[in-house]
Amino acid sequence: MSTLNPASGVAVEHTEAHAHAxxxxxxxxxxxIFSIDHKVIGVQFLFTTLFMLMVGGSLALxxxxxxxxxxxxxxxxxxxxxxxxxxxISPEFYTMLFTMHATVMIFLVIIPxxxxxxxxxxxxxxxxxxxxxxxxxxxLSYWFMVPAIFCFFISFLFGGGPAAGWTSYPVLSAIxxxxxxxxxxxxxxxxxxTFVGVSSMAGSVNYMTTIINMRAxxxxxxxxxxxxxxxxxxxxxxxxxxxxxxxAGFMLLFDRFPFFGIHTTFFVPSGLVINNADPTVGGGQxxxxxxxxxxxxxxxxxxxLLPAMGMVSDMLSVHCxxxxxxxxxxxxxxxxxxxxxxxxxxxxxxxxxMNPALGMTFMVSTMMIxxxxxxxxxxxxxxxxxxxxxxxxxxxxxxxxxxxFIVGGLSGIFMAAVPVDIYIHDTYFIVAxxxxxxxxxxxxxxxxxxxxxxxxxxxxxMNDTVGKIHFFFTFVGFNGTFFPMHMLGVAGMPRRYADxxxxxxLEHLLPLNQFITASAIVMGFAQILLLGNFFYSxxxxxxxxxxxxxxxxxxxxTPSPPPHGNFDVPPxxxxxxxxxxxxxxxxxxxxxxxxxLSPEQEEDADSASSS
Amino acid sequence: MNKFxxxxxxxxxxxxxxxxxxxxxMGWWFPGNREAAxxxxxxxxxxxxxILYIVTIAFIATHIALAYVLWHxxxxxxxxxxxxxxxxxxxxxxxIVPSGVLLFIALYQMDVWMQFRxxxxxxxxxxxxxxxxxxxxxxxxxxxxxxxxxxxxxxxHPKLLRPKPQPDDxxxxxxxxxxxxxxxxxxxxxxDVQHSFFVPGLRIKQDAVPGxxxxxxxxxxxxxxxxxxxxxxxxxxxxxxxxxxHYKMRGRVFAQTEEEFWIYLKxxxxxxxxxxxxxxxxxxLIQKE
Numbered sequence: 095m096s097t098l099n100p101a102s103g104v105a106v107e108h109t110e111a112h113a114h115a116x117x118x119x120x121x122x123x124x125x126x127i128f129s130i131d132h133k134v135i136g137v138q139f140l141f142t143t144l145f146m147l148m149v150g151g152s153l154a155l156x157x158x159x160x161x162x163x164x165x166x167x168x169x170x171x172x173x174x175x176x177x178x179x180x181x182x183i184s185p186e187f188y189t190m191l192f193t194m195h196a197t198v199m200i201f202l203v204i205i206p207x208x209x210x211x212x213x214x215x216x217x218x219x220x221x222x223x224x225x226x227x228x229x230x231x232x233x234l235s236y237w238f239m240v241p242a243i244f245c246f247f248i249s250f251l252f253g254g255g256p257a258a259g260w261t262s263y264p265v266l267s268a269i270x271x272x273x274x275x276x277x278x279x280x281x282x283x284x285x286x287x288t289f290v291g292v293s294s295m296a297g298s299v300n301y302m303t304t305i306i307n308m309r310a311x312x313x314x315x316x317x318x319x320x321x322x323x324x325x326x327x328x329x330x331x332x333x334x335x336x337x338x339x340x341x342a343g344f345m346l347l348f349d350r351f352p353f354f355g356i357h358t359t360f361f362v363p364s365g366l367v368i369n370n371a372d373p374t375v376g377g378g379q380x381x382x383x384x385x386x387x388x389x390x391x392x393x394x395x396x397x398x399l400l401p402a403m404g405m406v407s408d409m410l411s412v413h414c415x416x417x418x419x420x421x422x423x424x425x426x427x428x429x430x431x432x433x434x435x436x437x438x439x440x441x442x443x444x445x446x447x448m449n450p451a452l453g454m455t456f457m458v459s460t461m462m463i464x465x466x467x468x469x470x471x472x473x474x475x476x477x478x479x480x481x482x483x484x485x486x487x488x489x490x491x492x493x494x495x496x497x498x499f500i501v502g503g504l505s506g507i508f509m510a511a512v513p514v515d516i517y518i519h520d521t522y523f524i525v526a527x528x529x530x531x532x533x534x535x536x537x538x539x540x541x542x543x544x545x546x547x548x549x550x551x552x553x554x555x556m557n558d559t560v561g562k563i564h565f566f567f568t569f570v571g572f573n574g575t576f577f578p579m580h581m582l583g584v585a586g587m588p589r590r591y592a593d594x595x596x597x598x599x600l601e602h603l604l605p606l607n608q609f610i611t612a613s614a615i616v617m618g619f620a621q622i623l624l625l626g627n628f629f630y631s632x633x634x635x636x637x638x639x640x641x642x643x644x645x646x647x648x649x650x651x652t653p654s655p656p657p658h659g660n661f662d663v664p665p666x667x668x669x670x671x672x673x674x675x676x677x678x679x680x681x682x683x684x685x686x687x688x689x690x691l692s693p694e695q696e697e698d699a700d701s702a703s704s705s
Numbered sequence: 706m707n708k709f710x711x712x713x714x715x716x717x718x719x720x721x722x723x724x725x726x727x728x729x730x731m732g733w734w735f736p737g738n739r740e741a742a743x744x745x746x747x748x749x750x751x752x753x754x755x756i757l758y759i760v761t762i763a764f765i766a767t768h769i770a771l772a773y774v775l776w777h778x779x780x781x782x783x784x785x786x787x788x789x790x791x792x793x794x795x796x797x798x799x800x801i802v803p804s805g806v807l808l809f810i811a812l813y814q815m816d817v818w819m820q821f822r823x824x825x826x827x828x829x830x831x832x833x834x835x836x837x838x839x840x841x842x843x844x845x846x847x848x849x850x851x852x853x854x855x856x857x858x859x860x861x862h863p864k865l866l867r868p869k870p871q872p873d874d875x876x877x878x879x880x881x882x883x884x885x886x887x888x889x890x891x892x893x894x895x896x897d898v899q900h901s902f903f904v905p906g907l908r909i910k911q912d913a914v915p916g917x918x919x920x921x922x923x924x925x926x927x928x929x930x931x932x933x934x935x936x937x938x939x940x941x942x943x944x945x946x947x948x949x950x951h952y953k954m955r956g957r958v959f960a961q962t963e964e965e966f967w968i969y970l971k972x973x974x975x976x977x978x979x980x981x982x983x984x985x986x987x988x989x990l991i992q993k994e
Binding site: 184185189257265266269362364366378381414415418419421423454457458461481482493507512573578592596597672 | 732753767919
């Protein structure tokens with residue numbers, strides 16, 4: 095509710111003091127490697143996660159190759175590791191492939207690219223702060239990714255990699271003899287997840303503090319862009335859910351190794367004879383791990399989705415030149431998703447053997463979480479409704495987000511229904527569902543966000559034509575890959591099968607799997623366009639000024655790229671971030687959050703927005 | 706180009722729906738393109754179709770709306786976009802309608818789930834079947850071990866299955882025989898890691914958790930016959946990752962008439978206790994039938 099005038103003396107004094115503060119030279123190492131500048135850290139996260147996206151993608155192509163040409167020569171993996179068998183991979187290597195595909199994509203791509211890359215880069219810029227609340231902690235949050243990546247990579251050296259799936263259900267993951275990947279590889283996997291957890295926790299503490307305490311004058315909670323709302327809610331989710339996973343990880347480590355004379359059996363019941371080893375002793379309960387794991391990992395699903403929802407809301411509003419449709423319902427529904435997200439974890443365990451009565455409670459809460467998702471979808475369509483836009487790469491990726499999220503959301507209803515889940519649980523229907531949400535929604539949102547905020551990061555734009563071609567092949571390849579997986583699921587094809595065709599009822603699905611693999615290869619190679627466009631544009635893209643999209647939010651009032659300390663004029667916020675096509679200004683269709691209008695005009699604005 | 710991109714967002718949902726429509730003809734549908742062979746499975750299929758119809762309506766409606774707003778947005782010749790911050794009535798409408806539909810779906814599912822798993826809600830005959838299981842299935846890397854009760858020499862009928870293994874129990878691997886047209890109970894266990902007992906043709910799935918005995922029941926309504934009329938059984942697979950050989954935990958569930966089932970058990974008894982020297986003591990049991 096501030097009516098401060100940025101032209102007043104106070105603000106100008108501020109500016110000069112600020113200019114002095116930012117004027118100090120840093121060594122290359124402090125500026126680009128061990129930087130405490132949130133923008134550099136964000137870009138570091140972006141480079142790392144884009145590299146990991148390619149790693150995770152090639153692991154996925156390995157999985158697809160095996161399903162299209164089972165036990166035949168596999169390029170790259172086969173020739174590197176299995177030259178003795180003519181490039182034919184082993185079944186334990188297949189389990190390693192999908193385990194590491196999921197691990198890399200979830201822990202090293204999706205979570206860090208949303209919270210790490212875009213959260214870091216955008217939060218201080220969008221709330222009008224000069225940096226994060228705890229810059230050194232922020233630097234550590236990036237550098238804790240390095241031991242995590244190191245642990246995941248080193249786990250390949252032991253027995254071909256961890257092979258218990260990304261969910262690492264005990265007893266398979268608790269007994270070292272249970273599977274080829276359950277030895278040292280599993281230990282390093284657990285350590286890697288723990289390091290990722292430290293990184294996320296450092297980030298989330300920072301995001302919460304920055305968003306709550308460091309907003310510019312006038313930036314009330316309900317003037318924050320939805321991106322910031324989503325980052326705040328995500329950070330809260332992380333902070334509350336992550337300790338449970340970390341604790342569970344340590345419990346599993348203690349089960350696996352007698353540290354300091356402690357040899358626990360939290361998850362291992364007695365009397366199991368695994369792989370002809372001695373019978374286990376203990377009195378643990380494997381379901382305990384599932385409860386702890388999903389208590390984190392279900393909220394984590396929303397950690398992997400909410401920031402993309404927020405960013406897509408902002409991008410749609412900017413590129414449709416329209417205020418967001420239903421700002422408060424959008425913010426409230428994100429909060430509702432986060433709140434409900436804590437009481438739905440049991441829907442991963444409907445057939446796990448937990449008390450069946452729980453299945454019914456979890457079904458109702460899971461059904462209800464579809465409601466805020468539906469509200470958001472309607473509001474996105476409402477935002478596009480009556481807009482005025484051209485199809486650029488950003489717009490296309492955001493529309494893809496909406497249309498693919500609809501599919502992912504609707505297919506979720508099938509597995510929320512317990513009786514139907516009896517049949518489709520752990521089939522390819524599930525695989526189709528979560529790829530529609532995590533790839534179809536989140537990654538398309540991220541592709542859009544890369545194009546949208548690239549000018550702010552590097553001061554240049556990405557090539558729009560190449561972006562559209564990349565979008566086209568990714569979108570077509572994506573649907574060709576994942577939509578038929580619904581049918582595989584209905585046909586009863588279970589997940590994580592190295593060779594489903596030994597089962598008579600799955601034999602006839604080979605051609606469909608080959609089609610899926612061909613589509614996946616198209617989609618995989620299309621990412622070369624993204625990377626090429628990205629790196630070419632860093633050096634050769636056309637230069638832009640502060641506000642290439644004529645957007646309203648605070649980050650566009652800084653130079654591109656913003657200097658150390660971000661704002662040359664400390665921002666004062668007068669209105670929400672979505673005043674596009676406002677009748678208050680006649681010469682243009684945007685009205686920045688920092689733009690001062692006289693009190694009379696403001697009154698008009700208030701009455702216009704409340705009507 | 707506008708037409709092209711709007712077209713893409715119209716063509717893809719149509720292609721998605723068409724691919725669903727041709728799925729049954731292409732064999733990309735429920736196993737063997739047949740309805741479930743259990744009554745519970747048929748109810749599951751009906752619930753599946755109910756949800757499928759509801760989401761198809763939602764899918765088509767949202768995509769028509771999306772195509773409409775896209776087409777108008779990219780053709781918008783007005784100077785400025787529509788300046789609106791939303792519509793309270795619309796928000797209320799699209800909160801209440803989906804929540805009603807979702808609650809309906811959730812409540813409508815309860816019965817089938819209670820029938821499948823909630824023992825307190827079982828009818829008497831199912832409670833009896835669960836109390837007196839016909840076999841114990843123990844999942845193990847990477848096979849299904851099946852234990853039937855022994856045969857009572859005086860009556861010639863199978864005994865009751867004891868929780869602890871008995872000396873005259875009968876064992877097979879990957880080969881589960883069950884009588885048809887009556888609820889049968891199974892004790893499901895795991896000897897090592899977690900597995901999941903999945904019979905797609907019967908729509909039955911239940912995790913086998915180490916350290917736990919989980920009762921399951923089903924009532925098969927018909928035999929699975931091949932084209933020549935031979936009973937080929939239903940595929941039994943593992944649906945929970947259990948190690949490198951997860952994919953090859955392949956078994957079969959043969960549903961057969963009560964008499965055939967008893968003959969099978971007696972044959973099993975004969976094979977298991979025939980020592981190759983003496984005339985089998987229980988051969989008379991087989992000839993009795």
